[in-house]
Amino acid sequence: MKFFQYLLKIDRRIIYIVMGLLVTLPLVKPLGLGVTSGPRAARLFQAVDSIPAGKTLLISVDFDPASMPELYPMLTAVMRHAFAKNLKVLLCGLWPTGMGLAIKAATDIPPEYGKKYGEDVVYLGYKPGVDAVILGMGENIKNVYPYDYSGRSLDSLPMMRDVQRLRDIPMIVALSAGTPGYSDWLAYAQSRYGMKVGTGLTAVSAADAYPFLQSGQLTGLLAGMKGAAEYEVLVQKSNYSKAYMPAVAAMDSQSLAHVVIMILVIIGNIAYFVTRKRRS
Amino acid sequence: MIPFLILLLAAGPAAPPATDTAAPPPVQRLAAPAGVKAFDTPNDQGKSITLRWSAGDALAQAWLVERTGPEGPKVISTNAAGDIGYLDEDVKDRILYAYRIAAVAGADTVWSGPTPAVSSSPQVFNTARMNILIAMVVFFMLVVYYIETAKKGKNLFVRRIAGLDAVEEAVGRATEMGKPIIYVPGLGSVADLATIASLNILGEVAKKVAQYDSALLVPNRDPIVYTVAREMVKESYAKAGRPDAFKQDSVFFVTDQQFAFAAAVDGLMVREKPATNFFLGMFWAESLILAETGAQTGAIQIAGTDQVFQLPFFITACDYTLIGEELYAASAYLSREPLLLGSLKAQDYGKLLILVVVVVGSVLLLLSKVPAFSVFSHIAGFFNIN
Amino acid sequence: MKRNVPLAICLGFGIVMMVQFFVPHPISVGFYDLTTKWVRIVSAFALVLGVGSFLMYHTEKLRRRRTGWLYSIVALVAAAVSTVVGLAWGVKQTSPLQNYIFTPLLVPLNASMFAILAFYMASAAYRAFRARTKESALLLIAAFIVMLGMVPLGAAIWHRLPDLAEWILSVPNMAAKRAITFGVALGGIATALKVILGIERGWLGGGKQ
């Protein structure tokens, strides 16, 4: 009885410690609590997988550090997939605050596959103006971005010889945390230049994109950390990568956190009903 | 001159290729686009002409849009096959333009005839917003009518709102315990309606605080809201007959940054150990940060917001929560001022009207499935917004 | 003069902006754009009031040596340094303000304060999710299903659980939100109308007529 009364007013700090530990643990040592791949992520994976080797995949980094836990793992997973399939990766972005993240990915990932900057991957940087940038890239990428993010002329980068404008690129994956983002790529790049558009979004904004998926305008969608984890698993399963999977680890944390909260609620209710019965 | 030019142009590229005649019969001839219409884009600020057409057959792979204006004919757009419309925003007002569209399939290009010349101009009334105007006029009449009725002294009933009945008790409790009351008027600006509602409630709460002689702390995130809140509290103390009890630094500005504000108010609650917290107005993600810290200090908490996404957190962490519209009813409820009660009545009739429209509209729309009533299918269009 | 002119300004702009909404003519759109800028400018000046209050609050604390006055020095110095750095070198992406104040200080403070919410969700759920009444039981069950449906574990328990979670979010949840929206909109509009018409005039403050 006393035990239940104690439970009812359990020190919140115990709750915090338990939760903190259980969330941290899987990050250090992923458990792989069975992330299964949903159809939306599978569609994106298939689309990227079916691009012939040597072609270029465009990835738009439209998010800032605040959405990094959800969207950055998507960026690395899609890049790993592309490099494993011998695709080239062109990065660009509609958010100025996304530059640091794109640079990080462009430096960290290619060496894993022996890929080189300029030959297999190029980051264009950020240019203000959304529709003007996309439409300009449709005409000629060099008009919008004469130089890459670090000021190297695009003419000096061998990869850009085959990629003149959006029509040379079969598909774009827009990783967006809001607007501007995938909707702009749909509105301009898809309707005008017929590009395939796939997207990765934060969990909060994913629901808005489902109609586009149903109408077939979007080729696949990764929703939040779960979507990122699904993609990581797909990449791993196909033996494209053996790297640490941050989103899968995060999903484990996520699962444990949800379970902790639910167990807490159950314990709280048991204690509540037991003490109430005794009292009455 | 212009039609002549168009004719000339039409004769050129549209001439059938020589191979056509030699080809075996199964090859279908590409049909010209049909029903090409060009008109001034309605309800806009001018400088725009809208084009619409339909496909003559399924063969077309792309469309060309050609405009002929003072500067002569010019192809202004290439559309993908499914894209049968164009918004020309590169025109000048009150200048005549003619358009024609070509269907393109492989090497074939077949032009439509030119449209009659049209010009663009700005409009003075946006007819697409007629629905909003009607709704506004109807609701305004309701508000004015019931306020006038209230002025004549008709007694108006208001149902119980638990969170507001608790205000008196909460203020009294603070006096008994000798602890302060914290009132956060939300993080919105003064242009946010919930903030205005909250400030009105603050006025009523401050009156009670002055009567009970408790201490009041009002941290603010918006500088203008801070100024207004300060005036309101000062005024309330004066109205309660205790202008001397108003302390200058009881209403203060913290910072305009959301989470820095939350951090500071958290600190304030932990250190001042208030008896009562009010969180009324606009709140975002910080709602639970504030409410949970407050709950841990053991304060009675009364919250209210019109931010649907934050309501669950207030509901779980606070003792009383004003849900959505209850926040707007609060100042009328607390002050019992007939003018404010009148508008509450108008709001109720407004809601009733919305329900009537929704039910009747739905019935008619469902009836439109029956061929005889198919006219009703246009009802949904009335609620399009633009 | 002291009350009626402000009330008239409020009434005038309120009506003009309502009418503006229905007029697509370039003059009307231009007026909207111009006044939007004005509002931004005027609101920017209001920061002066905030900063004034901030300085007053902390210098008072300092002068009277109230508890925690030492921390007021931290706040004042931090404000002074970041203001000077910001005004002197600007706010561009590569400025010292961004590199040495925004990125290493504001970003982690902000993110940590936001992340603390995760812990509060746990303690709030523990404390409040008790099936005391039928209503709170409903709240609890709905939260439970959605939380389970969001993680792989939920699908492992029952493969349709994610669908059920999505159903709760898109059917009953949506209906409740819509109804709240109707009420909030009418309440807000009525409040706005009362302010424009000068029936609610608390914002003027009291004092001398």
Next chain:
Amino acid sequence: MHVSHSLLTWVAAILTIGIFSFLWKDNPFYKFCEHLFVGVSIGYGIAVTWYNGVYPDLVTPLFRQGKPLYIIPLVLGLCYFCRFIPRVSWLIRFPMAFTIGWGMGVAIPANFQTSIVKQIQGTLLTPAIFARWDVLLWAIISFVGVICTVFYFFFSREHKGALRLASQTGVVYLMVGFGASFGYTVMARMSLLIGRLQFILRDWLGVIK
């Protein structure tokens, strides 16, 4: 383990821990972080307001491009300074009247547009619901939910009889909706915490890659 060598990473990590320490209890470390946060955010706000607000929106058009109309927001804005001069402090009512009147005037039609007319359209039942049995059922459940929940917000009549039944059904929807929203948000907030932990474990301590 590769502990970071960057001073800025260390600063960010220490501040993160400082904020999290509040979960244990209020302590000097948190107080320091809190006051630093407030101070820095004010300085940052001042710099951003000047460079992204006042300078491009007011100084440039008024003094560089010579647009005289911009004197109006300048004068209105300066009125806020009168707050510090008791004799003319009532002048701050002018910019407030402008801001409030403008805001209310813009808010009214916008609210009608997005929160009423558009929501009515979303609520209407269309013949499309006959497509499948489940679509029909969900549409009806949703429709009933909207109507009953709106009845919950009726203030001017006592909730008894049919109104009581409707409003109590509304409460069911509200509670399910709130529970679902809570459950749904847990995931997003956990993501934020995980992001912070990843920063500590990866960028600072180098425990994970």
